[in-house]
Amino acid sequence: MTQKRMFTLLALFVTMALLVTGCGGTQSAQSDNKGPVKIGFFAPVTGPAAADGESVLNAAKLAVETINNDGGINGRKVELVNYDDALDSKQAVSIAQKLTTKDGVVAVVSGSYSGTTRASAKIYQDAKIPMISAYALHPDITKTGNYMFRQSFVGPVQGKAGAKVAVDMLNAKKISILQVDIDFGKTLAAGFTEKAQQLGAEIISVDSFSTGEKEFTPVLTKIKQLNPDLIYIPGYAAECSQIVRQAKELGITAKILGTEGADSTVQFLGVAKDAANGVIITTNMNRDSDRKLVQDFIKDYNQKYGYKPDMVAASTYDAFMVLANVMKTKGTEPDTIRQGLTEVKDYEAVTGLIKGYNQLGEVKKSVQVQIVKDAEFHYFGEISDDDIITPPSE
Known part of the structure; x- marks a missing residue:
C-alpha cells in the first residue's frame, strides 16, 4: 500500500469518527x-x-x-x-x-x-x-x-390595572395596601401605588405580612380605624383567604381588591367561603x-x-x-x-x-377582572387600555 493511499484511508477514518462523535450528546436530542x-x-x-x-x-x-x-x-x-x-x-x-x-x-x-x-x-x-x-x-x-x-x-402592568379598577371602576379615594413581603407583593404594590396616585387616589397606609402568616386581626383593626374606601391586597391565596375572613369578622366594610395571587378555587374560595363574596381580583383568566x-x-x-x-x-x-x-x-x-x-x-x-x-x-394582552359570587369567580370587567397593558420594553 502506497503512503498516499494510507494517508487517504486514515483521513477517511478520522472524518467518519468525527461524524459519529458529532451525532451524540444534547444536540442530538434537540435535532x-x-x-x-x-x-x-x-x-x-x-x-x-x-x-x-x-x-x-x-x-x-x-x-x-x-x-x-x-x-x-x-x-x-x-x-x-x-x-x-x-x-x-x-x-x-x-x-x-x-x-x-x-x-x-x-x-x-x-x-x-x-x-x-x-x-x-x-x-x-x-x-x-x-x-x-x-x-x-x-x-x-x-x-x-x-x-x-x-x-x-409583568408586575407593574397588573399593579397599574388594579389601580384602574380601584379608582375608575370602584370609585376609591382612600386606599390601604396590605401586601405580602416578597417580590410578588412589592412589585404589584409599587405599580398600583404609582397609577392610583396618578388617578387621584390617596394611599393612606401600607402594611406587610409574611408568607404563612395566619393572624391579621391587629393590622386589620388598624386599617378599620383609618376607614379606607378600599383595601388592596397583593398576596397569595392562603393568606388572602384568612384576611377576608378576619376582615368580615371585624365588620370591615371597605371594598377588597386582590390580585392573581388569590385566584385559587381551592386555597382561596374553598377556605374563605362566604367571606369571599364581593371580593374583586385582577387576574389572567375569564371564566365566563x-x-x-x-x-x-x-x-x-x-x-x-x-x-x-x-x-x-x-x-x-x-x-x-x-x-x-x-x-x-x-x-x-x-x-x-x-x-x-x-x-x-x-x-x-x-x-x-x-x-x-x-x-x-413581555406579553401584551388584556387584564381580566373577576368578582366572587356564590363561591365562584365571575366576570367583572377587563382592562385593555394601551397605556396600562403595554409592558415596559427596557
Missing part, C-alpha cells in the same frame, strides 16, 4: 426529527406553594396530552421533563443545570414563583434554551436575556368567556382533576400551547423557537388574545 420533543418544566410541587405546584403540573400534563392527541409537533410526540423545585432557589438552579446539560430539552416552562425563576433564568439564557415564565411576575426575569419570555403580566377554547379547558381540567382550574393553571397551559404552535410552524431547534416566539401575533389563548411579545419577551 433528531424522529424522537420526542422534550420540554422542561419546574414547579413547587412540594413545600409552601404545593397547591399552586399541583395545579400547574396538572395543567402542564393536560397541555402535553392535548398537543399529542392533536398530532404532536408535526408527528413527533412531546415529552414533559418535569422537576419539583419545592420553592427553593438552590433546587431551581440545580434543575436548570440538569435540564440544560443532561435532559436534551429544546425549551422550558417555569411553573414556579419569581424567586426560583429569577435564580435559574441565567442558566437557561447562557445555554440558549428559551424559557417561558408562566406566571412569575418580577421584571428581572425577562431582563436576564433574549431567551426569556413571560406568559402572564364565551370562547370555546376557554370552556373546553375548564371542562377538561375539571373532569381530569376533580376541581376547576385557576389562573396559574391556565397560564401554564397557554405557555405550552404557544410553544407547540411556534414549533409546528418554525421548527424545534432552540434558536428557531426563540425567534418564533418574537413573531407571535394575535394568538388565541385560554388567558386571552396574546397580541405579541415585546423585545424584552
Whole structure:
C-alpha cells in the first residue's frame, strides 16, 4: 500500500469518527426529527406553594396530552421533563443545570414563583434554551436575556390595572395596601401605588405580612380605624383567604381588591367561603368567556382533576400551547423557537388574545377582572387600555 493511499484511508477514518462523535450528546436530542420533543418544566410541587405546584403540573400534563392527541409537533410526540423545585432557589438552579446539560430539552416552562425563576433564568439564557415564565411576575426575569419570555403580566402592568379598577371602576379615594413581603407583593404594590396616585387616589397606609402568616386581626383593626374606601391586597391565596375572613369578622366594610395571587378555587374560595363574596381580583383568566377554547379547558381540567382550574393553571397551559404552535410552524431547534416566539401575533389563548411579545419577551394582552359570587369567580370587567397593558420594553 502506497503512503498516499494510507494517508487517504486514515483521513477517511478520522472524518467518519468525527461524524459519529458529532451525532451524540444534547444536540442530538434537540435535532433528531424522529424522537420526542422534550420540554422542561419546574414547579413547587412540594413545600409552601404545593397547591399552586399541583395545579400547574396538572395543567402542564393536560397541555402535553392535548398537543399529542392533536398530532404532536408535526408527528413527533412531546415529552414533559418535569422537576419539583419545592420553592427553593438552590433546587431551581440545580434543575436548570440538569435540564440544560443532561435532559436534551429544546425549551422550558417555569411553573414556579419569581424567586426560583429569577435564580435559574441565567442558566437557561447562557445555554440558549428559551424559557417561558408562566406566571412569575418580577421584571428581572425577562431582563436576564433574549431567551426569556413571560406568559402572564409583568408586575407593574397588573399593579397599574388594579389601580384602574380601584379608582375608575370602584370609585376609591382612600386606599390601604396590605401586601405580602416578597417580590410578588412589592412589585404589584409599587405599580398600583404609582397609577392610583396618578388617578387621584390617596394611599393612606401600607402594611406587610409574611408568607404563612395566619393572624391579621391587629393590622386589620388598624386599617378599620383609618376607614379606607378600599383595601388592596397583593398576596397569595392562603393568606388572602384568612384576611377576608378576619376582615368580615371585624365588620370591615371597605371594598377588597386582590390580585392573581388569590385566584385559587381551592386555597382561596374553598377556605374563605362566604367571606369571599364581593371580593374583586385582577387576574389572567375569564371564566365566563364565551370562547370555546376557554370552556373546553375548564371542562377538561375539571373532569381530569376533580376541581376547576385557576389562573396559574391556565397560564401554564397557554405557555405550552404557544410553544407547540411556534414549533409546528418554525421548527424545534432552540434558536428557531426563540425567534418564533418574537413573531407571535394575535394568538388565541385560554388567558386571552396574546397580541405579541415585546423585545424584552413581555406579553401584551388584556387584564381580566373577576368578582366572587356564590363561591365562584365571575366576570367583572377587563382592562385593555394601551397605556396600562403595554409592558415596559427596557
